Amino acid sequence: MTSRIESGEAAAGAHAHPLAPRPDGATLLKRLNRIEGQVRGIGKMIADDRYCIDVLTQVSAVQAALDAVALQLLEHHLHGCVQHAVKSGRGDHAIDEAMVVIRKFAR
Amino acid sequence: MTSRIESGEAAAGAHAHPLAPRPDGATLLKRLNRIEGQVRGIGKMIADDRYCIDVLTQVSAVQAALDAVALQLLEHHLHGCVQHAVKSGRGDHAIDEAMVVIRKFAR
Amino acid sequence: MTSRIESGEAAAGAHAHPLAPRPDGATLLKRLNRIEGQVRGIGKMIADDRYCIDVLTQVSAVQAALDAVALQLLEHHLHGCVQHAVKSGRGDHAIDEAMVVIRKFAR
Amino acid sequence: MTSRIESGEAAAGAHAHPLAPRPDGATLLKRLNRIEGQVRGIGKMIADDRYCIDVLTQVSAVQAALDAVALQLLEHHLHGCVQHAVKSGRGDHAIDEAMVVIRKFAR
Numbered sequence: 001m002t003s004r005i006e007s008g009e010a011a012a013g014a015h016a017h018p019l020a021p022r023p024d025g026a027t028l029l030k031r032l033n034r035i036e037g038q039v040r041g042i043g044k045m046i047a048d049d050r051y052c053i054d055v056l057t058q059v060s061a062v063q064a065a066l067d068a069v070a071l072q073l074l075e076h077h078l079h080g081c082v083q084h085a086v087k088s089g090r091g092d093h094a095i096d097e098a099m100v101v102i103r104k105f106a107r
Numbered sequence: 108m109t110s111r112i113e114s115g116e117a118a119a120g121a122h123a124h125p126l127a128p129r130p131d132g133a134t135l136l137k138r139l140n141r142i143e144g145q146v147r148g149i150g151k152m153i154a155d156d157r158y159c160i161d162v163l164t165q166v167s168a169v170q171a172a173l174d175a176v177a178l179q180l181l182e183h184h185l186h187g188c189v190q191h192a193v194k195s196g197r198g199d200h201a202i203d204e205a206m207v208v209i210r211k212f213a214r
Numbered sequence: 215m216t217s218r219i220e221s222g223e224a225a226a227g228a229h230a231h232p233l234a235p236r237p238d239g240a241t242l243l244k245r246l247n248r249i250e251g252q253v254r255g256i257g258k259m260i261a262d263d264r265y266c267i268d269v270l271t272q273v274s275a276v277q278a279a280l281d282a283v284a285l286q287l288l289e290h291h292l293h294g295c296v297q298h299a300v301k302s303g304r305g306d307h308a309i310d311e312a313m314v315v316i317r318k319f320a321r
Numbered sequence: 322m323t324s325r326i327e328s329g330e331a332a333a334g335a336h337a338h339p340l341a342p343r344p345d346g347a348t349l350l351k352r353l354n355r356i357e358g359q360v361r362g363i364g365k366m367i368a369d370d371r372y373c374i375d376v377l378t379q380v381s382a383v384q385a386a387l388d389a390v391a392l393q394l395l396e397h398h399l400h401g402c403v404q405h406a407v408k409s410g411r412g413d414h415a416i417d418e419a420m421v422v423i424r425k426f427a428r
Contacts, residue, residue, distance in 0.1 A: 032150035043139035052184035077159035104167040107214035246364035257353035266398035291373035321428035
């Protein structure tokens, strides 16, 4: 099997997560479901013409929840896929790939 | 009528937006609907155990979309509610309130 | 005297800060001096080839200190210049100008 | 020699940067010197009571310059120290340590 790190592109199928099973898959999904509901709630606040400051406060809460999800995913990715890639001699590529997303989340 | 700025708390009803009707209410709602769909898509990616980097890239796209919504809401709020509050002698309170959310979005 | 908000450009001279004297000018200067020293310290850490994580921790401390300065300046600006501009009928311009810098500091 | 990753604390001496010499040490130092000068310039702008928006624009430029330094240091650290740690069986510790600083720079 060619892992996605090797192929360097996104495949549609399942991802092996060498060395570390993705922890908290169910927890992550529960979080995402909650975030989806929060976003729907913001839409409703806008439809109801609610006070801007209250809407902004909710948007900020969703951002914080997404930040937490992103950091959890990144941590898992570094411990699992990147460590595995390093041990397989493909570390530089995996790190370059991780830096691309770290830059997106950096200020 | 007691505006929410005067009362300093979030009421459940409609918000008058003195001086400036909220522009793009329909556009904002459409954006929020799209963001809700994106969040649902991220949940599906996690359920399908998709490659972490691809999931993170999607999370980052949602964050950027929420940032845009937040800045549009803030701009509207400053032009409308805050200007109105300043002209009504309640500017300091409205600005303090705006700073609270600006701090949440600042890096 | 033409204020900088009216002229819409940066003049080299002193700035009147209508309605609100810039509070804590001395405090701000003291903070900036401390930040300047911290940046010098980071340069020294790099020259001494100090451990990356320690250097990064210091960079992050400087960023936090600059964030605090920026938010203090912005708060002062909104309470002073922007309120004055609104009362003088030039509020929309002053708010557009403030939004440009808020966007720079937003995530 | 006990590396700083092993000891988990900041030592005062030079840092070996296993596997990868810190690239651009001179470039980084030049950048830091420029940033130090920019911070000094901001202090002067405040002393001269320059227009808040102009000061904020300069603060934002310094933040962007520090972000670039931080990302360059982090990238170097991941390619060098972290890869080396992974190959030496100390990867989990090195990644936990890197996540601490990544969290500081994340939004």
